[in-house]
Amino acid sequence: MAGVGFKLNKLFHRGGVSTDLLAVAYSVMVSSGPWIITTFSLWILLTIFKTDNIYFNVSIVYSFVTSIIVSGLFIMFESRRISDLIFLKDYKKILPEVMGILTYSSMVIILIMLVFFAFNRNELWFILSFSYLNLSLLSLWIISIASLSSDSVNWYILAFLIMGVFSIILSNFFGSDENPLGYILGYAFGVNIGTFFHYMIALIHFGSHMGISFEWTKELRKYWQNIFIGFIYYLALWIDDFVTWFSPHFGEIPLRGFHFSFIYDSPMFIAYLTIIPTSTMFILVLETRFYKTYKLFYDSLRQGFNYAEIEIRKNNMLSELKYDINLVVRIQLAFTFSLLFLNELNLIPFVSQVLKPILRLGLIGAMLNSYYLMIMLLILYFDFRNTALYLNIFVFLTNLTLSFLFTYKLGYYALGASYSIAFALGTFIGYKVLIKKVSNIIQLEYYRQKLNVEDGYYINYNDMKRLMEENQG
Template structure:
C-alpha cells in the first residue's frame, strides 16, 4: 500500500532541499489524515464562533459531539479497515485493479449499514430527550465519518497526492466555512456545517477512487469471502483504535474527572485539552514515519523479496536483508529524534503556548506527558507497519491487545492515585508496548531468511 510512498521516493531522489521539504510537507499532511485535520477544524470553528454562538456552552457541546463521532467511527470501522486494506493490497499485487472499486462499495455499504443502525438505536434510546435535528445530524455525521476512514484507506494506494491534498483542503475549508455561516442557528447549525463539509470531502475522495479504479461491476462482496478472510486483522483494527481512545473514555466517565455535556456525552476538562494539543504535535513524526517507513523501507523490502523469488545469491539476499533492517532502525530513530525536538520545545515553551491559547498553565505537566505519549504512539505505529509488511498478523494482534490491556489497567491506577499521575497510564502503556515491539522486531529480522525459506506453507 505504498502508492503515495512511491511518489515521495521520487521527490527524495531529486536530492534537493526543495524536494526533501516537499516530501516531508506532503507526508505530514497525508499521514495526519482527516483525524488531525478534523481536530484543527473543530478548534477553528470553536474559536471563530466565540461571541457569535450564545451561550458559549453550545460550542463545547459541538466539540464534544464531534469528538465522540470521530472516536466511535474509528473504533467501529476498525473491524473492517485492516481486513479491507489487506484484501486490496493483495488484489493490486495480482494486478486485479478492477476488483478494488466494487469491493470498496461493498465495504462502504456495510459501514453505512452498521453505523446507521447503531446511530438509530442510540438516537431513540440514550439520545431520546434531545432535539430531532441534533439526532439526525449526529447519525448523518457518524455514517459520513465511517465512510471517510474507508475511503482514506483506498487512497493510500493512489499516487495523485496533490489531488488528495486538494480534496482535503476543500473539504475542511467547506467544513469551517459552513459551520461559521450556520453558527447563528446554534448547536444544530455548527453540526450541520460539520456534516456538509465532511460530505463534500467524502464525495471528493470517492470521486478520486472512481477515477483511479474503474470497474465494470458496481459492487462485489469478495472482500468478505472466506478465501480472503484474515480474522486477526478484524480484531487488530478494533483493538488498536480502542486502545488509543480507552483512556479518554475512562476520564470522560470517571466520577471525579468527567462531567456531563449533552445527553449521555461527557468530557473531561482536565484531560481533553492537553490530549488534543499533543496530537497536533505529532505531525513532524508522522511525516518522518511515512517518508522513512513507507518510502525507504518499502524499497529495500521489495528488493529483498524480489531477490528471494528470483533465486539470487545468498550474499545478495543477506545484503538486502541488512539494508532493510538498517532502514527500519534509521526510520524509528529519525521519528525519535524529530519528536524529541518537539518534546523539548513543549517543555520550553508549553507555558507560553497555553497562555496564548487562553488555557491555564496548570495544564503544563499533563501536556508534557501527553506529548511524550503521542510521540510514542507514532513509534508504535511505525513498528506495527513493519510487522504488517512482514505479514506478522499474530504479533500485531498480540501487541494491540496488550496495548488495550495496559492502557486500561495503568489508566485505572492513575485515576486512583490522583491528578499528579494523570496521563502516565497512556504513556506507560505505549512505552511498554513500544519496547516489546522493538524487541520482537529485532528477533524477527534475525531469523528472516530462515522463516522466508523454511516456514512457508506448501
C-alpha cells in the same frame, strides 16, 4: 503508497535543498494533511466564527471518536484487500467492494446509535443529526482509503481541503445559536462533499465499475486479524479518555449520555498534534530508504539467489531498519523535549497552570504512541498479523488497567500516566519482537511457504532409517 514513494524518490534524486524541503512538505501532507486540515477547520469554526454550541461540540467529539473506532474494524482489512486487488491488477472489483465494506460498517454504526439512544433519550432532531454526522464521517474514512490507494495523492489532499472549506462555510450558513441543528448538518454536508470527491478520485482511477460487492467477505477468514488490529488499536488509544470521562472527580455530563473531561481532553488534544514529525519522517524513510533494502531482499528470495547473497541482503535490510527507526526516534525526541521545555516556561498557548502537569505526561505519551504506531506498522509491513494483534491487545489491557488504577486511586497528578506507560511498554516489546523476527526472516519466510508436493503418504527420513536398521538387525 507506491505513488508516494515514487514521488518522494523523484524529488530527492534532484539533489537540491528546495526539492528536499518540498519532499518533506509532501510527506507532511500525505501523513498528516487530512488531520491538519480537519483540525484547522474545526479551530476556525470554534474560535474565529465562535461556533460554541454544546450540541455541536458534543456531536463533533463523539462522532469523530465513534466513527474512527468503528472504521478501525474495517480499514486495516480494506487496505490489505485493495493492495491484493491492485497486485492482481483486478481494478474493477475495488470500488464495488469498498462500497460493500461501507455498507457493513454503516450497519454497525447504525446499530450502535440505536442501542445508545435507547438508553439515553434525547431530542429527535439531535438524534438524527448526530447519527447522520457519524455516518458521514465513517463514509469519509472508508472511501478515502480507496482514494489514497490511487496514484492521485495530490487530489487526495485536495479532497480533504475541499471538505474543510465547505464544512466551515455550510456550518455557518445553516447554523446559529438558535439553530444548533444547522451547525451539525452543515458540517456533515461539508464532509459529504469531501467524501464525494474521494469517491470520484477512486472511480476515475480504478474504472467506472459501480455497484456493491460482498466478495471481500470470502477473504475474512484469511485476514481476520486485520479486522481487530485497527479496532483494538483505536480502543487502546482512547480507553484512558473513556475512563477519565466517566470518573466522578474529572468527568462532566453536558448532555444526557455524553461525558467529557475538559481538564483532561484539552491538554491531550494538544499532545496528539505533536506526533507530526514521526508521521512525516516515517513516510520519508520508509518510502525512500528502507523500502529499497526491503525490495532487494524479497527479490533475492523470489529469484532464487544463493543463501550467502540472501543473507547479505537480509543484514543490509536489518541495518537499515535499525538506523531508520533510530533516526525517527531522535527527531521526535528532540521535538517533544523542546515542547516540554516550553511547557515548563508556560510558553505554550491555551495551557494554564492547571493543565500543565497533564500536558507534560500527554506529550511523553503521544511521543511513545507515535513510536508504537511506527513499530506496529513495520510489523505489518512484514505481514506478522498475529504479532500486531497480540501487541495491541496487550497495550489496550495495560492502558485500561492502569487508567482505572491511576484515575481512581492516585488522581489528578497521574492523569495521562497510564497512556504513557502502556505505549512505552508496547514500544519496547514491539521493537524487540520486530528485530528478532527480521533477524530470522529467512527461516520465517521459508516456513511460510507451502511445499509443492503431491497429496499422499510421506515418512520422515529418520523414521525410515530406523526401520531399515531394525529390518537389517
